[in-house]
Amino acid sequence: MNENAPCFLFSFLVDHHINYVNDLMMEALGYEDHEILNTLRFEDLLSGGSRILYKTHFFPMLLIQNDIKEIFISLRSKKGEEIPVLINMSFIKKNGVEYVTGAGLKMSKRNDFEKRILDARRDAEKALQENELLIKTKAQLEISRTLLEDQLQNQSRINKEQIEFNKILAHDLQEPLHKISIFASRLEDFSDLKSQEEKSRHYLKRVLQISENSHALVKRLQVYHALDYKKLHYLKASFETILEDAIIKTGNLPLEIIYGEMEMKEVYGDIPKLTILFSELLKNSYQYRSSEKSSSIHISTSKVTENYHQALKGAYRYIEYIRITFRDNTLGFQSYSGDDIFRPLQNSDNSYGKGLGLAFCKKIVELHKGRISIKPEKNGGSKFSILLPIEVPSN
Amino acid sequence: MNVLKRNxxxxFGNGKKALMFAHGFGCDQVMWRYITPAFEQDYKIVLFDYVGCGKSEMASYNESKYASLQGYASDIIEICTELQLKDVVFIGHSVSSMIGVLASIQHPELFNSMVFVCPSSCYINKEDYVGGFEQRDLEELLDVMENNYVEWSNYLAPIVMKNSDKPELTEELASSFCSMDNKITRSFARVTFFSDNREDLKKVQVPSLILQCAQDDIAPEQVGKYIHERLEDSRMVFMQATGHCPHMSHPEETIECIQNFISKELEPNQL
Known part of the structure; x- marks a missing residue:
């Protein structure tokens, strides 16, 4: 009965080995019984694309739902001809035996018609989609332009204010401090008065020290602040050169630099600023060094892909970045909560101006449209991750 | 945007340590249903559907985002961030293995370790690499998918019309767990099968386990070995299971492999 049924009938075991194929199907496939039965797996009868779809979609569906209906796949005959079929399959568990049965209808003619309908529909859909996309893009552009205008206006106001503010930092604040220290040191010079001198000398020393420290802090703040509105000059340099200069900039601190895997050997950026970035990182590592071991820094670079858009929600543009990993063997920080560590004067040990180092680093990285993060290392020390775009951002 | 609704x-589960299960191309989170019960008692289980699959929000599909596996990796990171997950054990099937690889390269600090079930770093044969497929096979896949969509769209139609007077139909649709949006799935297929992540393997910093099935022509053995050789801190287990979906066809063995990895390999380092 089955043998003469005007459709394809087949079954296979859970290990996919075929144990039954009816005559009509065997004839269409062009195999002999012994070539298929208990020898080939069901997927061996499928053409390449159908095999992927069967294994990623239909077989999992069979396992979950126990049957699948009206699926379309292409069988491949012994000669390599494609046989399009519409198939129903069921997963049967009976008397401890698990197997899959299926019935299929050959649909070569219908498939041709369908292909034509599909082609027509695809063209129509494409046109519609492009049109929709155009309208959507136009609307989005309008919104973006308004946003950009607002931001530009805002930016120019902030810039003016910043320059003003920087003048205050540079002169109005630094000058008086400078004068205080001058006067204090003069006072110190002629305090040979014998009686109250011990005490007054002490106070004078304090005044002198505080004013000098404040002076240094204000000066550093001003440099930090000025970073914001100075344009970056992009050049290429190798990491080794930058680090050599950075070490000199730290006053040749005794730090050993070990290079790990350097997938990227050069970086494109404002080299003097990147040198400051590394010298600040180095100074930071030295400041928190462990007394037990000599300070060493481990540096490696790699190429990674990340979304350029951080502020703009729903926007995606994946671009390539250099990731610089900077590991030290310091005592580490007490707390690594979020971004706090990069804020000005957060990790200050009360020595004036020192707590700006990591803030410098963050600002320089961000001016390069990059990102910096820190993570404690398992066996002590910190790991800084710096991402810098490989290409110069177009704006 | 609500990330949790989107994906x-x-x-669920009673533990604190998070196990995140990521489904492969073609299905959705339901495919983990034979696996998760074994871990519910001791772990926090996180399941999700990629946008365009299962019950995700189709409206959240963003063509430019999902034009590469990076976009799917961003979703993983966004889910971890939203749920404030840390030290996640990521378990990815098939294409999710490489999505996990990309997510861990971007944010290694989020992950404790990764389990790759039937991974492939590149499906297409290249000059000195056998992925298992030729370009032509994959073009054919896209064709067959489209043909199937014709059938499926017919029987997915009632859902749109909310045919509540035919409960048996609705039930059938509800159980059809591989429901998918044709356009999105086509582009997911393209992104999946045409991507080449071989260069990314050596950048992975978290320990990993590769589960290799026998007779899996989608992720053949030589591909599994290739990945194992290039992943720095990786182990490889050759399973008795055959095919491409051991978590569905051979759940016990799959559970055992994952448990061994988590308990023996990771417990000492405090998961």
């Missing part, structure tokens, strides 16, 4: 995120 139909489900969180």
């Amino acid at each position: 139909n995120v489900k969180v």
Whole structure:
């Protein structure tokens, strides 16, 4: 009965080995019984694309739902001809035996018609989609332009204010401090008065020290602040050169630099600023060094892909970045909560101006449209991750 | 945007340590249903559907985002961030292995370790690499998918019309767990099968386990070995299971492999 049924009938075991194929199907496939039965797996009868779809979609569906209906796949005959079929399959568990049965209808003619309908529909859909996309893009552009205008206006106001503010930092604040220290040191010079001198000398020393420290802090703040509105000059340099200069900039601190895997050997950026970035990182590592071991820094670079858009929600543009990993063997920080560590004067040990180092680093990285993060290392020390775009951002 | 709704995120289980299960191309989170019960008692289970699959929000599909596996990796990171997960054990099937690889390269600090079930770093044969497929096979896949969509669209139609007077039909549709949006799935297929992540393997910093099935022509043995050789801190287990979906066809063995990895390999380092 089955043998003469005007459709394809087949079954296979859970290990996919075929144990039954009816005559009509065997004839269409062009195999002999012994070539298929208990020898080939069901997927061996499928053409390449159908095999992927069967294994990623239909077989999992069979396992979950126990049957699948009206699926379309292409069988491949012994000669390599494609046989399009519409198939129903069921997963049967009976008397401890698990197997899959299926019935299929050959649909070569219908498939041709369908292909034509599909082609027509695809063209129509494409046109519609492009049109929709155009309208959507136009609307989005309008919104973006308004946003950009607002931001530009805002930016120019902030810039003016910043320059003003920087003048205050540079002169109005630094000058008086400078004068205080001058006067204090003069006072110190002629305090040979014998009686109250011990005490007054002490106070004078304090005044002198505080004013000098404040002076240094204000000066550093001003440099930090000025970073914001100075344009970056992009050049290429190798990491080794930058680090050599950075070490000199730290006053040749005794730090050993070990290079790990350097997938990227050069970086494109404002080299003097990147040198400051590394010298600040180095100074930071030295400041928190462990007394037990000599300070060493481990540096490696790699190429990674990340979304350029951080502020703009729903926007995606994946671009390539250099990731610089900077590991030290310091005592580490007490707390690594979020971004706090990069804020000005957060990790200050009360020595004036020192707590700006990591803030410098963050600002320089961000001016390069990059990102910096820190993570404690398992066996002590910190790991800084710096991402810098490989290409110069177009704006 | 609500990330948890977008990706139909489900969180359950009694433990604190998070196990995140990521489904492969073609299905959705339901494919983990034979696996998760074994871990519910001791772990926090996180399941989700990629946008365009299962019960995710189709409207959240963003062509430019999902034009590469990076976009799918961003979703993983966004889910971890939203749920404030840390030290996640990520378990990805098939294409999710490489999505996990990309996510861990971007944010290694989020992950404790990764389990790759039937991974492939590149499906297409290249000059000195056998992925298992030729370009032509994959073009054919896209064709067959489209043909199937014709049938499926017919029987997915009632859902749109909310045919509540035919409960048996609705039930059938509800159980059709591989429901998918044709256009999105086509582009997911393209992104999956045409991507080449071989260069990314050596950048992975978290320990990993590769589960290799026998007779899996989608992720053949030589591909598994290739990945194992290039992943720095990786182990490889050759399973008795055959095919491409051991978590569905051979759940016990799959559970055992994952448990061994988590308990023996990771417990000492405090998961």
